[in-house]
Amino acid sequence: MATQHSRAAARLMISPSVLLLLGWMLIPLGMTIYFSLLRYNLLMPGNNPYVGWENYKYFLTDPAFTAAIVNTLLLVGGVLLITVVGGVLLGLLLDQPMWGQGIVRILVIAPFFVMPTVSALVWKNMFMNPVNGLFAYLAQFLGLEPFDFLAQAPLMSIIGIVSWQWLPFATLILLTAMQSLDREQLEAAEMDGAGPFSRFFYIVVPHLARAVTVVVLIQTIFLLSVFAEILVTTNGGPGNASTNLTYLVYAESLLRFDVGTGSAGGVVAIVLANIVAIFLMRMIGKNLEA
Amino acid sequence: MARRVSTQRMALNTAVAWVIGLLIFFPILWTILTSFKTEAQAIADPPIFLGFNWTFENYIEVQERSNYFRHFVNSVVISVGSTLLGLVIAVPAAWAMAFVPGKRTKDVLMWMLSTKMLPPVGVLVPIYLMFRTLGLLDTKLGLVIVLTLINLPIIIWMLYTYFREIPGEILEAARMDGATLRGEVVHVLLPMAVPGMASTVLLNIILAWNEAFWTLNLTAAKAAPLTAFIASYSSPEGLFYAKLSAASTMAIAPILIMGWFSQKQLVRGLTFGAVK
Numbered sequence: 001m002a003t004q005h006s007r008a009a010a011r012l013m014i015s016p017s018v019l020l021l022l023g024w025m026l027i028p029l030g031m032t033i034y035f036s037l038l039r040y041n042l043l044m045p046g047n048n049p050y051v052g053w054e055n056y057k058y059f060l061t062d063p064a065f066t067a068a069i070v071n072t073l074l075l076v077g078g079v080l081l082i083t084v085v086g087g088v089l090l091g092l093l094l095d096q097p098m099w100g101q102g103i104v105r106i107l108v109i110a111p112f113f114v115m116p117t118v119s120a121l122v123w124k125n126m127f128m129n130p131v132n133g134l135f136a137y138l139a140q141f142l143g144l145e146p147f148d149f150l151a152q153a154p155l156m157s158i159i160g161i162v163s164w165q166w167l168p169f170a171t172l173i174l175l176t177a178m179q180s181l182d183r184e185q186l187e188a189a190e191m192d193g194a195g196p197f198s199r200f201f202y203i204v205v206p207h208l209a210r211a212v213t214v215v216v217l218i219q220t221i222f223l224l225s226v227f228a229e230i231l232v233t234t235n236g237g238p239g240n241a242s243t244n245l246t247y248l249v250y251a252e253s254l255l256r257f258d259v260g261t262g263s264a265g266g267v268v269a270i271v272l273a274n275i276v277a278i279f280l281m282r283m284i285g286k287n288l289e290a
Numbered sequence: 291m292a293r294r295v296s297t298q299r300m301a302l303n304t305a306v307a308w309v310i311g312l313l314i315f316f317p318i319l320w321t322i323l324t325s326f327k328t329e330a331q332a333i334a335d336p337p338i339f340l341g342f343n344w345t346f347e348n349y350i351e352v353q354e355r356s357n358y359f360r361h362f363v364n365s366v367v368i369s370v371g372s373t374l375l376g377l378v379i380a381v382p383a384a385w386a387m388a389f390v391p392g393k394r395t396k397d398v399l400m401w402m403l404s405t406k407m408l409p410p411v412g413v414l415v416p417i418y419l420m421f422r423t424l425g426l427l428d429t430k431l432g433l434v435i436v437l438t439l440i441n442l443p444i445i446i447w448m449l450y451t452y453f454r455e456i457p458g459e460i461l462e463a464a465r466m467d468g469a470t471l472r473g474e475v476v477h478v479l480l481p482m483a484v485p486g487m488a489s490t491v492l493l494n495i496i497l498a499w500n501e502a503f504w505t506l507n508l509t510a511a512k513a514a515p516l517t518a519f520i521a522s523y524s525s526p527e528g529l530f531y532a533k534l535s536a537a538s539t540m541a542i543a544p545i546l547i548m549g550w551f552s553q554k555q556l557v558r559g560l561t562f563g564a565v566k
Contacts, residue, residue, distance in 0.1 A: 006390050007390060007392065009386070009390075010386035010387070010389075010390035010392070011386075013382035013383055013385060013386035014382070014383045014386050014387065014398065016379050016382070016383070017379055017380060017382075017383040017402070017442060017446060018383075018398065018402075020379065020439060020442065021402055021405045021439070021442060021443065024405065024439040025405045025408060027416070028413035028416040028417055028420075029408070029412070029413060031413075031415075031416035031419075031420075032412060032413055032415060032416055035415055035416065090310065093303070093306065093307050093310065094307065096295075096303040096307070097295050097300060097303065098300060098303040098304040098307050099300065099304045100304065100308065101307075103311075104307045104308060104311040105311075105553070106550050107311035107312060107314060107315040108310075108311050108314050108315070109549070109550075109553060109556075110314075110315050110318055110546060110549075110550075111314065111315075111317070111318070112549065112556075113496060113500070113542065113545050113546045113548075113549035113550075114318065114500075114542050114546070115499070115500040115502060115516065115517050115520070115541060115542060115545070116500065116502040116517070117502055117506075117517050117518070117520040117521045117524075118321075118520050118538045118541055118542055119317070121520060121521075121523055121524060121534060121538070122317055122320075122321050122534075122535075122538060123317065124524075125531060125534060126317075126320060126321065126324065126531055126534075126535070127317065132333040132531070134320070134337060137335065137336060137337055141336075164314070164317070167314070168314075169556075169560070172553065172556065172557055173557050173560075173561060173565050176557045176565055177565055210565075211565050214561050214565055218560060218561060221406075221407060224409055225409050225410055225411060225503065227410075227411070227502065227503050227506070228502035228503065228506060228517070228521065231506065231521065231524075232521050232524040233524075245411070246409065246410075246411040246503075249411045249412075249414065250411060250414065250507070253414055253415045253418070254414070254418065254507065259415050259419070262414070262415050263415050263416075265411075266409075266411055266412040266413065266414065266415060267412065269409045269411050269412050270408065270409060270412040272409075273407055273408070273409040273412070274407065276407075277404060277407035280407070281400055281403065281404060281407075285396070285400055
């Protein structure tokens with residue numbers, strides 16, 4: 001039904017979005033790549049000479065970079081493990097018949113709507129504080145030594161906080177996927193004598209595979225960029241113990257004002273994110289055809 | 291979906307689910323309760339759960355000492371502003387792609403999505419320097435622009451998946467009945483598109499309200515929305531638990547309520563239609 005005329009109109013309607021996104025992507029990206037090849041520090045004004053790969057060499061050989069990569073992988077991997085396993089279990093639980101299902105659902109998804117700075121500060125002060133935190137009281141009550149979470153296990157503590165924020169997302173999506181499962185198929189399997197475990201592994205798990213992939217990929221995109229939680233709890237410390245790649249680039253650029261090195265780090269972060277993005281795009285692209 | 295289960299099984303499910311649900315919700319509940327305590331009661335040993343004298347003092351003091359309301363307004367302006375601006379740009383695009391799909395529509399959609407994959411830290415330096423040059427640092431306008439751009443792909447995608455569900459035959463039927471183009475849009479399409487647009491708006495306000503990378507890096511005292519305002523409590527002032535709790539409760543309450551209404555759209559919006 002699309003005439004020549006309506007095609008032209010459609011193109012006109014799409015172009016503002018395309019131009020804006022194109023500008024948003026290409027201009028800063030081009031500038032980041034350009035800055036990454038210069039010796040450019042905001043504290044040292046003057047001409048910014050071209051230095052080739054020097055910033056990359058400096059950034060990639062900095063021990064902080066290795067630490068940041070390891071921390072980023074641990075943070076992403078740890079949160080994914082907790083939220084996916086927890087999400088499947090919670091999804092299964094919430095999919096059961098019970099009284100007050102709607103209310104429990106509301107309670108479970110609530111953390112997702114708490115802004116990152118609030119959840120980080122609430123956990124940091126009111127739960128993990130070694131003197132006044134609830135965990136310290138709990139330890140005392142059980143006759144244990146209070147544990148200074150953010151000083152002694154900073155990365156683990158941040159993984160805990162971020163998992164609390166993302167568990168609702170995983171649960172909600174996995175629950176949605178479970179509810180689209182054909183009940184008759186399960187009942188048929190039950191009648192054929194399949195036990196609860198074989199029903200779970202042969203019917204529920206294959207059905208969930210796609211939703212789990214979506215959860216993993218989307219969370220990875222967001223988790224690679226965890227920032228606020230680190231900023232307000234540990235500032236990346238002690239030392240580099242809880243510095244991830246995002247925080248390291250922020251520190252280079254806006255705390256040490258080293259635009260060149262910060263930009264090189266930014267390019268590294270973009271390359272890493274793209275590897276994940278390619279997989280995610282394939283998944284979503286497939287769905288578009290269906 | 292009436293599955294027959296025994297009452298015992300039902301009771302067990304209910305008990306386990308409620309305990310876990312309350313545990314997950316507990317940090318929020320504890321924050322809300324603490325916001326009504328005095329500072330001394332907030333750090334009392336042993337902790338007081340409910341048996342304290344409820345007070346609104348913290349709320350008043352947070353407002354008086356730090357002008358909470360100003361940051362609240364900043365949050366509203368930035369999240370609502372960026373969402374509405376995004377909607378204005380996105381509606382024509384999503385509309386055209388849903389109703390006049392071309393050969394490259396799918397590629398355009400995928401490409402738009404790919405811009406969302408760009409890690410913010412990858413463009414932090416140029417945006418920061420550009421904002422500094424243009425005088426947009428610590429302004430609401432600057433944040434509205436950035437948040438519009440980062441959420442535009444999600445808005446277009448959500449609208450696209452909703453618009454695509456509107457059957458094209460209805461348009462043809464209206465046309466046969468002699469409807470003008472304007473009548474077609476106003477009387478047929480708009481009423482069918484409004485629910486989808488409302489969900490899109492809701493989800494994007496939530497996302498923009500909680501955005502905590504650009505808001506923290508591009509604002510200082512003046513244009514700081516609640517995300518950045520709360521971060522200022524990470525200084526020793528954070529040790530005033532009751533006030534921290536009051537500020538936190540006010541910051542999350544509106545979005546918590548909106549969020550509960552948008553559960554279903556959340557799945558669809560955040561998975562770009564991959565899970566419905």
